[in-house]
Amino acid sequence: MQVEYINPFIISAIEIFEKVANIELKKSNLQIKKSTAPSNEISIIIGITGNFEGQVVYSFKQHTAQRIVSCMMPDASQERQTAYMESAISSLANMITGRATVLLAGKEKVIYITPPYVAIGMNNKDAQFLELPTISVEFTSRFGTLEINVVIKPK
């Protein structure tokens, strides 16, 4: 996987968090891992198809996800925020990935993404991660960290 393919995800994550949740993200670490398996207990998995193929896995700690959602729905009750938590963080992952595909596709290519799959727990047996060299980016925010694991290549 070429390192340049990670930049659209970094740019998009910073932009979408700012726009949708008014949260400033700062890139704090970048490393190569052996698979897309996440480091945190709540993860959102999105597949990539079309002129590129791969997988993106976003992960947060539970309390970080809750606080992000509270920023996305500031006027909602805590009950309502909890009810929408998985869906709200799925929408963030969808928008970050979607925005990144716009940057990757240019004018000629078409890239599709799969509906987000939310996996709860570190040993979730239904979650399918790719055992391939993965670029892992960690961001910090005032509410904790976000990890984005990306495997992507042109088809």
Added chain:
Amino acid sequence: MATILLADDISFIKMVQKEVLEKQGYEVVGEASDGIEVIEKYKKLKPDVVIMDITMPKMDGLNAMKAILRLDSNARIIVCSALGQYQLIIDAIKAGAKDFVVKPFDPKRLALAIEKALK
């Protein structure tokens, strides 16, 4: 009052769209979570406008839009997707979408797209 059918697999997005559209005086008459469901609900509800995501299970939004337009060539469908890629926008408009609104959407932009579609 114009009636709207929302199609998106993410319930949070539909909740935000519904709040925004109802504040602007539109009536959300139905919601669908996949491409098959939106076709069925279109037949039943005959809404004035459909707000259609692209990435959905069972059938994607572009194919669902084509299926609805085969049933009703006057259907007004606005695509609202995070996949704001040049080629997908061109494909959607060529296939009959009235407009393409990129997520995260600006409420005013969505309202303008609906107004334009209703004219």
